[in-house]
Amino acid sequence: MMKKPLVRYSQKTVLIVEDFAEFARSLRGMMSTMGSKKIDLVYNGEDAIQACKERKYDIILSDYNLGDSKDGQQMLEELIEFDLLKSTTVFVMVTAENTTAMVMGALEYQPDSYLTKPFNGHILKSRLDKAIHKKDVLAPMLRNIRKKKWKDALKECELIEEENPKFRMACERQKLKCLMALRQYDKALELTTKIVNERPIPWAMLGVGEVFFAKKEYERAIDLFTDMTNEFPMVLEGYDWLAKTQRVLGRPIEAQHTLERAIERSPKALKRQKLLGDVAEENDDVDTMTMAFRQAVKYGKNSVFASPDEYVKLTKSIGRQLKGNSDVDRQKLLDEAESVFSKLDSRFKSDAGTQFRSAVAHADFSSITNDQQKVEKYLAAANKYYDRIEEHIGCEESLEITESLKHLGQSELAESILEEAVEQYFDDPKFIEQAKKLTTNKNLIANSQKANKLNNKAIKHFSQKEYTKACEYFGQALEIAPNNVNINLNNVQTLLKRYQSGEKKPEILHKAEELLSNITRLAYSDPRYERYSELSRLTQLMMQSL
Structure with a gap:
Protein backbone atom coordinates (compact mmCIF):
# COMPACT_ATOMS: atom_id res chain seq x y z
CA MET A 1 0.00 0.00 0.00
CA MET A 2 1.26 3.45 -0.91
CA LYS A 3 2.33 5.73 1.93
CA LYS A 4 0.08 8.74 2.41
CA PRO A 5 1.96 11.77 0.97
CA LEU A 6 2.43 14.96 2.96
CA VAL A 7 -0.15 17.61 2.01
CA ARG A 8 1.48 20.84 0.86
CA TYR A 9 -1.01 23.39 2.14
CA SER A 10 1.15 26.23 0.86
CA GLN A 11 0.08 25.23 -2.65
CA LYS A 12 -3.63 24.92 -1.85
CA THR A 13 -6.19 27.64 -2.53
CA VAL A 14 -8.66 27.96 0.36
CA LEU A 15 -12.10 29.55 0.64
CA ILE A 16 -13.57 30.18 4.10
CA VAL A 17 -17.32 30.89 4.25
CA GLU A 18 -18.28 32.09 7.74
CA ASP A 19 -20.63 34.86 8.84
CA PHE A 20 -19.09 35.31 12.32
CA ALA A 21 -15.94 37.38 11.88
CA GLU A 22 -14.24 36.06 15.01
CA PHE A 23 -14.54 32.40 14.02
CA ALA A 24 -13.63 33.26 10.42
CA ARG A 25 -10.36 34.73 11.71
CA SER A 26 -9.84 31.62 13.83
CA LEU A 27 -10.25 29.36 10.76
CA ARG A 28 -7.90 31.56 8.76
CA GLY A 29 -5.35 31.24 11.58
CA MET A 30 -5.66 27.44 11.62
CA MET A 31 -5.11 27.26 7.85
CA SER A 32 -2.17 29.70 8.03
CA THR A 33 -0.56 27.53 10.71
CA MET A 34 -0.76 24.58 8.28
CA GLY A 35 1.10 26.67 5.72
CA SER A 36 -1.77 28.00 3.59
CA LYS A 37 -1.05 31.34 1.93
CA LYS A 38 -3.84 31.66 -0.63
CA ILE A 39 -6.87 32.11 1.66
CA ASP A 40 -10.03 33.95 0.60
CA LEU A 41 -12.70 34.84 3.13
CA VAL A 42 -16.39 35.60 2.45
CA TYR A 43 -19.26 36.07 4.89
CA ASN A 44 -22.29 34.72 2.98
CA GLY A 45 -23.34 32.07 0.48
CA GLU A 46 -23.93 34.43 -2.43
CA ASP A 47 -20.38 35.80 -2.25
CA ALA A 48 -19.07 32.24 -1.94
CA ILE A 49 -20.82 31.22 -5.17
CA GLN A 50 -19.38 34.26 -6.95
CA ALA A 51 -15.89 33.50 -5.61
CA CYS A 52 -16.15 29.92 -6.95
CA LYS A 53 -17.14 31.25 -10.37
CA GLU A 54 -13.97 33.32 -10.45
CA ARG A 55 -11.55 30.78 -8.96
CA LYS A 56 -11.33 27.00 -8.55
CA TYR A 57 -10.56 26.24 -4.91
CA ASP A 58 -8.78 23.21 -3.48
CA ILE A 59 -10.40 23.51 -0.04
CA ILE A 60 -13.72 25.08 1.00
CA LEU A 61 -14.57 25.43 4.68
CA SER A 62 -18.18 26.54 5.01
CA ASP A 63 -20.36 27.16 8.02
CA TYR A 64 -23.80 25.60 7.72
CA ASN A 65 -25.74 28.52 9.13
CA LEU A 66 -24.95 31.72 7.23
CA GLY A 67 -27.66 34.04 8.52
CA ASP A 68 -30.27 35.23 6.03
CA SER A 69 -28.27 34.19 2.96
CA LYS A 70 -27.91 30.73 1.44
CA ASP A 71 -26.97 28.18 4.06
CA GLY A 72 -24.09 25.75 3.59
CA GLN A 73 -26.32 23.04 2.17
CA GLN A 74 -27.88 25.34 -0.42
CA MET A 75 -24.45 26.63 -1.35
CA LEU A 76 -23.08 23.11 -1.86
CA GLU A 77 -26.17 22.20 -3.93
CA GLU A 78 -25.53 25.16 -6.23
CA LEU A 79 -21.80 24.51 -6.56
CA ILE A 80 -22.56 20.93 -7.64
CA GLU A 81 -25.48 21.90 -9.88
CA PHE A 82 -23.39 24.41 -11.85
CA ASP A 83 -20.18 22.35 -11.81
CA LEU A 84 -18.17 24.96 -9.92
CA LEU A 85 -15.96 22.50 -8.02
CA LYS A 86 -12.87 20.68 -9.23
CA SER A 87 -12.82 16.89 -9.02
CA THR A 88 -10.24 17.28 -6.24
CA THR A 89 -11.97 20.07 -4.30
CA VAL A 90 -12.51 19.17 -0.63
CA PHE A 91 -15.68 20.67 0.87
CA VAL A 92 -15.94 20.65 4.68
CA MET A 93 -19.22 21.59 6.37
CA VAL A 94 -18.77 23.37 9.71
CA THR A 95 -21.54 24.03 12.23
CA ALA A 96 -22.40 24.62 15.86
CA GLU A 97 -25.82 22.99 15.36
CA ASN A 98 -26.47 19.30 15.78
CA THR A 99 -30.23 18.89 15.28
CA THR A 100 -31.25 15.83 13.29
CA ALA A 101 -32.97 17.90 10.60
CA MET A 102 -29.90 20.08 10.10
CA VAL A 103 -27.44 17.20 10.04
CA MET A 104 -29.57 15.18 7.62
CA GLY A 105 -30.01 18.21 5.36
CA ALA A 106 -26.30 18.95 5.36
CA LEU A 107 -25.31 15.37 4.63
CA GLU A 108 -27.75 14.81 1.73
CA TYR A 109 -25.29 16.48 -0.63
CA GLN A 110 -22.36 14.60 0.91
CA PRO A 111 -19.66 17.09 1.89
CA ASP A 112 -16.23 15.51 2.07
CA SER A 113 -16.13 16.02 5.81
CA TYR A 114 -18.29 17.41 8.59
CA LEU A 115 -17.04 19.26 11.70
CA THR A 116 -19.01 20.37 14.75
CA LYS A 117 -17.82 23.45 16.62
CA PRO A 118 -15.71 23.82 18.67
CA PHE A 119 -12.65 22.13 17.20
CA ASN A 120 -8.95 22.92 17.04
CA GLY A 121 -6.35 23.10 14.28
CA HIS A 122 -5.14 19.57 14.94
CA ILE A 123 -8.62 18.08 14.35
CA LEU A 124 -9.13 20.24 11.24
CA LYS A 125 -5.77 19.20 9.77
CA SER A 126 -6.45 15.53 10.46
CA ARG A 127 -9.80 15.71 8.61
CA LEU A 128 -8.34 17.67 5.72
CA ASP A 129 -5.33 15.37 5.35
CA LYS A 130 -7.60 12.34 4.99
CA ALA A 131 -10.08 14.03 2.65
CA ILE A 132 -7.39 15.54 0.40
CA HIS A 133 -5.49 12.26 0.14
CA LYS A 134 -8.67 10.40 -0.80
CA LYS A 135 -9.68 12.98 -3.42
CA ASP A 136 -6.18 13.01 -4.95
CA VAL A 137 -6.13 9.22 -5.26
CA LEU A 138 -9.63 9.08 -6.79
CA ALA A 139 -9.10 12.11 -9.05
CA PRO A 140 -8.40 10.27 -12.38
CA MET A 141 -11.57 8.23 -11.96
CA LEU A 142 -13.67 11.22 -10.86
CA ARG A 143 -12.47 13.31 -13.82
CA ASN A 144 -13.63 10.64 -16.26
CA ILE A 145 -16.98 10.35 -14.50
CA ARG A 146 -17.38 14.11 -14.71
CA LYS A 147 -16.80 13.91 -18.47
CA GLY A 250 -49.93 3.19 -9.12
CA ARG A 251 -49.75 3.43 -5.33
CA PRO A 252 -49.71 7.21 -4.73
CA ILE A 253 -51.08 7.03 -1.18
CA GLU A 254 -48.23 4.71 -0.14
CA ALA A 255 -45.78 7.00 -1.94
CA GLN A 256 -47.11 9.99 0.01
CA HIS A 257 -46.64 8.22 3.34
CA THR A 258 -43.09 7.26 2.33
CA LEU A 259 -42.18 10.85 1.43
CA GLU A 260 -43.71 12.14 4.67
CA ARG A 261 -41.43 9.81 6.65
CA ALA A 262 -38.38 11.20 4.81
CA ILE A 263 -39.45 14.81 5.29
CA GLU A 264 -39.86 14.27 9.03
CA ARG A 265 -36.12 13.57 9.08
CA SER A 266 -35.00 16.22 6.58
CA PRO A 267 -37.60 18.99 6.12
CA LYS A 268 -35.29 21.33 4.22
CA ALA A 269 -35.01 19.10 1.13
CA LEU A 270 -36.75 21.34 -1.40
CA LYS A 271 -37.14 18.81 -4.22
CA ARG A 272 -38.70 16.27 -1.85
CA GLN A 273 -41.16 18.84 -0.48
CA LYS A 274 -42.26 19.68 -4.03
CA LEU A 275 -42.65 16.00 -4.89
CA LEU A 276 -44.75 15.47 -1.75
CA GLY A 277 -46.96 18.36 -2.83
CA ASP A 278 -47.47 16.81 -6.27
CA VAL A 279 -48.28 13.38 -4.83
CA ALA A 280 -50.65 14.89 -2.27
CA GLU A 281 -52.43 16.73 -5.10
CA GLU A 282 -52.75 13.40 -6.91
CA ASN A 283 -54.30 11.98 -3.73
CA ASP A 284 -56.64 14.97 -3.33
CA ASP A 285 -55.07 15.67 0.08
CA VAL A 286 -55.32 19.45 0.03
CA ASP A 287 -53.97 20.01 3.54
CA THR A 288 -50.76 18.06 2.88
CA MET A 289 -50.44 19.65 -0.56
CA THR A 290 -50.69 23.11 0.98
CA MET A 291 -48.20 22.37 3.73
CA ALA A 292 -45.67 20.82 1.33
CA PHE A 293 -45.71 23.73 -1.12
CA ARG A 294 -45.70 26.21 1.76
CA GLN A 295 -42.50 24.58 3.02
CA ALA A 296 -41.08 24.50 -0.52
CA VAL A 297 -41.60 28.26 -0.88
CA LYS A 298 -40.04 28.82 2.55
CA TYR A 299 -36.96 26.68 1.98
CA GLY A 300 -36.60 27.76 -1.63
CA LYS A 301 -35.97 31.38 -0.66
CA ASN A 302 -32.22 31.03 -1.26
CA SER A 303 -32.12 27.76 -3.21
CA VAL A 304 -30.97 27.23 -6.78
CA PHE A 305 -33.75 24.64 -7.10
CA ALA A 306 -36.52 27.17 -6.47
CA SER A 307 -38.97 27.53 -9.37
CA PRO A 308 -42.35 29.12 -10.12
CA ASP A 309 -44.00 25.71 -9.57
CA GLU A 310 -44.16 25.79 -5.79
CA TYR A 311 -45.54 29.34 -5.77
CA VAL A 312 -48.30 28.67 -8.30
CA LYS A 313 -49.22 25.33 -6.75
CA LEU A 314 -49.37 26.85 -3.27
CA THR A 315 -51.91 29.43 -4.50
CA LYS A 316 -53.79 26.62 -6.23
CA SER A 317 -53.97 24.59 -3.00
CA ILE A 318 -55.06 27.67 -1.02
CA GLY A 319 -57.81 28.22 -3.58
CA ARG A 320 -58.97 24.64 -3.10
CA GLN A 321 -59.04 25.17 0.67
CA LEU A 322 -61.18 28.26 0.22
CA LYS A 323 -63.62 26.65 -2.18
CA GLY A 324 -66.75 25.60 -0.32
CA ASN A 325 -65.07 25.55 3.10
CA SER A 326 -66.49 27.91 5.72
CA ASP A 327 -64.40 26.57 8.61
CA VAL A 328 -61.08 28.04 7.45
CA ASP A 329 -59.73 31.47 8.28
CA ARG A 330 -60.57 32.90 4.86
CA GLN A 331 -58.91 36.28 5.28
CA LYS A 332 -55.68 34.72 6.47
CA LEU A 333 -55.59 32.44 3.42
CA LEU A 334 -56.49 35.30 1.08
CA ASP A 335 -53.65 37.39 2.48
CA GLU A 336 -51.23 34.47 2.17
CA ALA A 337 -52.18 33.86 -1.48
CA GLU A 338 -51.71 37.52 -2.40
CA SER A 339 -48.33 37.49 -0.66
CA VAL A 340 -47.27 34.38 -2.60
CA PHE A 341 -48.33 35.94 -5.91
CA SER A 342 -46.37 39.07 -5.03
CA LYS A 343 -43.23 37.04 -4.23
CA LEU A 344 -43.64 35.02 -7.43
CA ASP A 345 -43.97 38.11 -9.61
CA SER A 346 -41.02 39.79 -7.91
CA ARG A 347 -38.64 36.81 -8.00
CA PHE A 348 -39.31 35.90 -11.65
CA LYS A 349 -40.12 39.37 -12.99
CA SER A 350 -37.81 39.04 -16.01
CA ASP A 351 -39.41 35.81 -17.23
CA ALA A 352 -42.44 36.51 -19.47
CA GLY A 353 -43.48 32.84 -19.40
CA THR A 354 -43.66 32.84 -15.60
CA GLN A 355 -45.45 36.20 -15.56
CA PHE A 356 -48.01 34.76 -17.98
CA ARG A 357 -48.49 31.67 -15.84
CA SER A 358 -48.78 33.80 -12.70
CA ALA A 359 -51.40 36.07 -14.28
CA VAL A 360 -53.52 33.10 -15.38
CA ALA A 361 -53.24 31.52 -11.91
CA HIS A 362 -54.12 34.84 -10.29
CA ALA A 363 -57.20 35.20 -12.50
CA ASP A 364 -58.23 31.63 -11.68
CA PHE A 365 -57.76 32.29 -7.94
CA SER A 366 -59.80 35.50 -8.20
CA SER A 367 -62.66 33.56 -9.81
CA ILE A 368 -62.76 31.30 -6.75
CA THR A 369 -63.08 34.37 -4.49
CA ASN A 370 -65.72 35.85 -6.84
CA ASP A 371 -63.64 38.97 -7.55
CA GLN A 372 -64.61 39.58 -11.18
CA GLN A 373 -62.70 42.85 -11.38
CA LYS A 374 -59.45 41.03 -10.57
CA VAL A 375 -60.32 38.22 -12.98
CA GLU A 376 -60.54 40.70 -15.84
CA LYS A 377 -57.42 42.56 -14.68
CA TYR A 378 -55.24 39.45 -14.63
CA LEU A 379 -56.66 38.00 -17.85
CA ALA A 380 -55.70 41.25 -19.59
CA ALA A 381 -52.20 40.94 -18.07
CA ALA A 382 -52.00 37.31 -19.20
CA ASN A 383 -52.76 38.24 -22.82
CA LYS A 384 -50.08 40.95 -22.66
CA TYR A 385 -47.43 38.56 -21.33
CA TYR A 386 -48.38 35.79 -23.76
CA ASP A 387 -47.24 37.90 -26.71
CA ARG A 388 -43.80 38.32 -25.06
CA ILE A 389 -43.03 34.66 -24.33
CA GLU A 390 -39.82 33.62 -26.07
CA GLU A 391 -39.42 30.06 -24.73
CA HIS A 392 -41.49 26.88 -24.84
CA ILE A 393 -43.93 26.40 -21.99
CA GLY A 394 -43.39 23.05 -20.22
CA CYS A 395 -45.91 20.23 -20.65
CA GLU A 396 -47.15 20.25 -17.04
CA GLU A 397 -47.41 24.04 -17.02
CA SER A 398 -49.29 23.95 -20.35
CA LEU A 399 -51.89 21.55 -18.93
CA GLU A 400 -52.31 23.69 -15.81
CA ILE A 401 -52.69 26.91 -17.84
CA THR A 402 -55.06 25.30 -20.36
CA GLU A 403 -57.33 23.99 -17.62
CA SER A 404 -57.43 27.38 -15.89
CA LEU A 405 -58.12 29.28 -19.12
CA LYS A 406 -60.96 26.95 -20.07
CA HIS A 407 -62.44 27.42 -16.59
CA LEU A 408 -62.22 31.18 -17.16
CA GLY A 409 -63.97 30.99 -20.54
CA GLN A 410 -60.81 31.66 -22.58
CA SER A 411 -61.19 28.61 -24.84
CA GLU A 412 -59.39 30.02 -27.88
CA LEU A 413 -56.22 30.93 -25.97
CA ALA A 414 -56.43 27.65 -24.04
CA GLU A 415 -56.54 25.63 -27.25
CA SER A 416 -53.61 27.60 -28.68
CA ILE A 417 -51.48 26.80 -25.59
CA LEU A 418 -52.41 23.13 -25.75
CA GLU A 419 -51.72 22.79 -29.49
CA GLU A 420 -48.22 24.18 -29.05
CA ALA A 421 -47.58 21.85 -26.13
CA VAL A 422 -48.82 18.78 -28.01
CA GLU A 423 -46.47 19.62 -30.88
CA GLN A 424 -43.54 19.78 -28.43
CA TYR A 425 -44.35 16.86 -26.14
CA PHE A 426 -46.22 14.33 -28.27
CA ASP A 427 -43.75 11.61 -27.22
CA ASP A 428 -44.89 11.86 -23.59
CA PRO A 429 -47.79 9.37 -23.29
CA LYS A 430 -48.91 10.60 -19.87
CA PHE A 431 -49.12 14.18 -21.15
CA ILE A 432 -51.04 13.12 -24.28
CA GLU A 433 -53.61 11.25 -22.19
CA GLN A 434 -54.24 14.39 -20.14
CA ALA A 435 -54.29 16.60 -23.24
CA LYS A 436 -57.01 14.40 -24.77
CA LYS A 437 -59.34 15.38 -21.94
CA LEU A 438 -58.83 19.10 -22.53
CA THR A 439 -58.81 19.58 -26.31
CA THR A 440 -61.78 20.05 -28.62
CA ASN A 441 -59.57 19.62 -31.71
CA LYS A 442 -60.18 16.04 -32.86
CA ASN A 443 -57.22 16.07 -35.26
CA LEU A 444 -54.70 17.35 -32.72
CA ILE A 445 -54.06 14.07 -30.93
CA ALA A 446 -54.27 12.00 -34.12
CA ASN A 447 -51.60 14.14 -35.81
CA SER A 448 -49.37 14.00 -32.73
CA GLN A 449 -49.60 10.20 -32.68
CA LYS A 450 -48.72 10.09 -36.38
CA ALA A 451 -45.67 12.32 -35.81
CA ASN A 452 -44.61 10.12 -32.90
CA LYS A 453 -44.79 6.97 -35.04
CA LEU A 454 -42.71 8.59 -37.79
CA ASN A 455 -40.15 9.78 -35.24
CA ASN A 456 -39.90 6.27 -33.75
CA LYS A 457 -39.47 4.71 -37.20
CA ALA A 458 -36.69 7.17 -37.93
CA ILE A 459 -34.97 6.36 -34.62
CA LYS A 460 -35.13 2.67 -35.48
CA HIS A 461 -33.46 3.29 -38.86
CA PHE A 462 -30.85 5.46 -37.12
CA SER A 463 -30.01 2.63 -34.69
CA GLN A 464 -29.52 0.36 -37.73
CA LYS A 465 -27.19 2.98 -39.28
CA GLU A 466 -29.65 3.56 -42.15
CA TYR A 467 -29.14 7.31 -41.95
CA THR A 468 -30.69 8.33 -45.28
CA LYS A 469 -33.89 6.44 -44.49
CA ALA A 470 -33.94 7.93 -41.00
CA CYS A 471 -33.71 11.45 -42.44
CA GLU A 472 -36.70 10.74 -44.68
CA TYR A 473 -38.89 9.78 -41.72
CA PHE A 474 -37.65 12.67 -39.58
CA GLY A 475 -38.51 14.98 -42.47
CA GLN A 476 -42.06 13.59 -42.65
CA ALA A 477 -42.46 14.00 -38.89
CA LEU A 478 -41.31 17.62 -39.15
CA GLU A 479 -43.99 18.32 -41.74
CA ILE A 480 -46.53 17.57 -38.99
CA ALA A 481 -44.60 19.11 -36.09
CA PRO A 482 -42.10 21.59 -37.58
CA ASN A 483 -41.27 23.23 -34.24
CA ASN A 484 -40.67 20.04 -32.27
CA VAL A 485 -37.22 20.37 -30.70
CA ASN A 486 -36.54 16.65 -30.34
CA ILE A 487 -37.31 15.84 -33.99
CA ASN A 488 -35.15 18.72 -35.19
CA LEU A 489 -32.26 17.58 -33.01
CA ASN A 490 -32.72 13.95 -34.06
CA ASN A 491 -32.62 15.03 -37.69
CA VAL A 492 -29.47 17.12 -37.16
CA GLN A 493 -27.70 14.23 -35.43
CA THR A 494 -28.63 11.90 -38.29
CA LEU A 495 -27.40 14.37 -40.92
CA LEU A 496 -24.05 14.68 -39.12
CA LYS A 497 -23.78 10.89 -39.00
CA ARG A 498 -24.45 10.74 -42.76
CA TYR A 499 -21.65 13.21 -43.33
CA GLN A 500 -19.24 11.45 -40.97
CA SER A 501 -19.94 8.04 -42.51
CA GLY A 502 -18.70 9.12 -45.93
CA GLU A 503 -21.50 11.10 -47.60
CA LYS A 504 -19.41 14.29 -47.80
CA LYS A 505 -22.02 16.55 -49.39
CA PRO A 506 -21.99 20.24 -48.30
CA GLU A 507 -25.79 20.42 -48.54
CA ILE A 508 -26.06 17.90 -45.68
CA LEU A 509 -24.24 20.25 -43.32
CA HIS A 510 -26.17 23.26 -44.64
CA LYS A 511 -29.41 21.41 -43.90
CA ALA A 512 -28.21 20.62 -40.35
CA GLU A 513 -27.33 24.29 -39.87
CA GLU A 514 -30.76 25.34 -41.13
CA LEU A 515 -32.56 22.97 -38.72
CA LEU A 516 -30.54 24.27 -35.79
CA SER A 517 -31.34 27.87 -36.72
CA ASN A 518 -35.05 27.01 -36.52
CA ILE A 519 -34.69 26.16 -32.80
CA THR A 520 -35.17 29.64 -31.36
CA ARG A 521 -37.25 29.13 -28.20
CA LEU A 522 -35.11 26.73 -26.21
CA ALA A 523 -34.35 27.92 -22.66
CA TYR A 524 -30.92 27.42 -21.10
CA SER A 525 -32.65 25.50 -18.31
CA ASP A 526 -34.33 23.10 -20.76
CA PRO A 527 -32.76 19.61 -20.43
CA ARG A 528 -32.51 19.50 -24.25
CA TYR A 529 -30.30 22.60 -24.38
CA GLU A 530 -27.09 20.69 -23.68
CA ARG A 531 -27.73 18.41 -26.66
CA TYR A 532 -28.63 21.39 -28.86
CA SER A 533 -25.41 23.14 -27.84
CA GLU A 534 -23.24 20.09 -28.54
CA LEU A 535 -24.82 19.46 -31.97
CA SER A 536 -24.35 23.14 -32.85
CA ARG A 537 -20.67 22.88 -31.91
CA LEU A 538 -20.16 19.73 -33.99
CA THR A 539 -21.96 21.23 -36.98
CA GLN A 540 -19.74 24.32 -36.92
CA LEU A 541 -16.60 22.17 -36.65
CA MET A 542 -17.63 20.20 -39.73
CA MET A 543 -18.61 23.36 -41.60
CA GLN A 544 -15.04 24.62 -41.16
CA SER A 545 -13.80 21.72 -43.29
CA LEU A 546 -15.85 22.82 -46.31
Missing part, protein backbone atom coordinates in the same frame (compact mmCIF):
# COMPACT_ATOMS: atom_id res chain seq x y z
CA LYS A 148 -19.16 10.89 -18.67
CA LYS A 149 -16.34 8.70 -19.97
CA TRP A 150 -17.78 5.69 -18.20
CA LYS A 151 -15.53 2.99 -19.67
CA ASP A 152 -12.37 4.96 -18.92
CA ALA A 153 -13.62 5.56 -15.39
CA LEU A 154 -14.14 1.82 -14.91
CA LYS A 155 -10.53 1.17 -15.91
CA GLU A 156 -9.33 3.78 -13.43
CA CYS A 157 -11.45 2.12 -10.73
CA GLU A 158 -9.59 -1.14 -11.24
CA LEU A 159 -6.16 0.54 -11.11
CA ILE A 160 -6.97 2.54 -7.98
CA GLU A 161 -8.37 -0.49 -6.15
CA GLU A 162 -5.26 -2.47 -6.95
CA GLU A 163 -2.87 0.22 -5.72
CA ASN A 164 -5.01 1.51 -2.81
CA PRO A 165 -7.13 -1.30 -1.31
CA LYS A 166 -8.30 1.00 1.51
CA PHE A 167 -10.36 2.93 -1.07
CA ARG A 168 -12.01 -0.20 -2.43
CA MET A 169 -15.53 0.77 -1.30
CA ALA A 170 -15.22 4.29 -2.73
CA CYS A 171 -14.15 2.78 -6.06
CA GLU A 172 -16.90 0.16 -6.03
CA ARG A 173 -19.49 2.86 -5.46
CA GLN A 174 -18.29 4.82 -8.47
CA LYS A 175 -18.05 1.60 -10.46
CA LEU A 176 -21.76 1.04 -9.81
CA LYS A 177 -22.49 4.54 -11.15
CA CYS A 178 -20.56 3.75 -14.35
CA LEU A 179 -22.24 0.37 -14.87
CA MET A 180 -25.70 1.90 -14.44
CA ALA A 181 -24.84 4.67 -16.91
CA LEU A 182 -23.70 2.01 -19.40
CA ARG A 183 -26.88 0.01 -18.69
CA GLN A 184 -24.82 -3.02 -17.75
CA TYR A 185 -27.42 -4.05 -15.20
CA ASP A 186 -26.34 -7.66 -14.74
CA LYS A 187 -22.78 -6.59 -13.87
CA ALA A 188 -24.15 -3.89 -11.57
CA LEU A 189 -26.32 -6.47 -9.80
CA GLU A 190 -23.40 -8.85 -9.45
CA LEU A 191 -21.25 -6.08 -7.96
CA THR A 192 -23.83 -4.83 -5.44
CA THR A 193 -25.09 -8.27 -4.42
CA LYS A 194 -21.55 -9.40 -3.63
CA ILE A 195 -21.00 -6.35 -1.40
CA VAL A 196 -24.36 -6.70 0.38
CA ASN A 197 -23.65 -10.37 1.07
CA GLU A 198 -20.41 -9.34 2.75
CA ARG A 199 -22.00 -6.50 4.71
CA PRO A 200 -25.29 -4.56 4.24
CA ILE A 201 -23.78 -1.23 3.17
CA PRO A 202 -26.53 1.36 2.39
CA TRP A 203 -25.30 2.51 -1.05
CA ALA A 204 -24.89 -1.11 -2.20
CA MET A 205 -28.40 -2.01 -1.02
CA LEU A 206 -29.69 1.03 -2.91
CA GLY A 207 -27.77 -0.17 -5.96
CA VAL A 208 -29.50 -3.57 -5.88
CA GLY A 209 -32.87 -1.80 -5.75
CA GLU A 210 -31.93 0.58 -8.56
CA VAL A 211 -30.99 -2.36 -10.77
CA PHE A 212 -34.36 -4.03 -10.07
CA PHE A 213 -36.08 -0.74 -10.92
CA ALA A 214 -34.10 -0.33 -14.15
CA LYS A 215 -35.04 -3.90 -15.14
CA LYS A 216 -38.71 -3.10 -14.31
CA GLU A 217 -38.78 -5.70 -11.55
CA TYR A 218 -40.74 -3.26 -9.44
CA GLU A 219 -42.04 -5.59 -6.73
CA ARG A 220 -38.51 -6.79 -5.99
CA ALA A 221 -37.38 -3.16 -5.93
CA ILE A 222 -40.12 -2.28 -3.43
CA ASP A 223 -39.11 -5.15 -1.14
CA LEU A 224 -35.48 -4.05 -1.27
CA PHE A 225 -36.19 -0.34 -0.66
CA THR A 226 -38.60 -1.20 2.17
CA ASP A 227 -35.90 -3.28 3.86
CA MET A 228 -33.49 -0.41 3.24
CA THR A 229 -35.67 2.20 5.00
CA ASN A 230 -36.24 -0.15 7.93
CA GLU A 231 -32.59 -1.06 8.38
CA PHE A 232 -31.14 2.39 7.58
CA PRO A 233 -33.91 4.90 8.41
CA MET A 234 -31.53 7.87 8.16
CA VAL A 235 -30.45 7.14 4.57
CA LEU A 236 -33.05 9.25 2.81
CA GLU A 237 -32.36 8.10 -0.76
CA GLY A 238 -34.06 4.85 0.18
CA TYR A 239 -37.35 6.68 0.79
CA ASP A 240 -37.04 8.55 -2.51
CA TRP A 241 -36.56 5.35 -4.48
CA LEU A 242 -39.32 3.57 -2.58
CA ALA A 243 -41.77 6.41 -3.30
CA LYS A 244 -40.70 6.50 -6.96
CA THR A 245 -41.36 2.77 -7.31
CA GLN A 246 -44.70 2.99 -5.50
CA ARG A 247 -45.81 5.70 -7.92
CA VAL A 248 -44.81 3.62 -10.95
CA LEU A 249 -46.97 0.81 -9.57
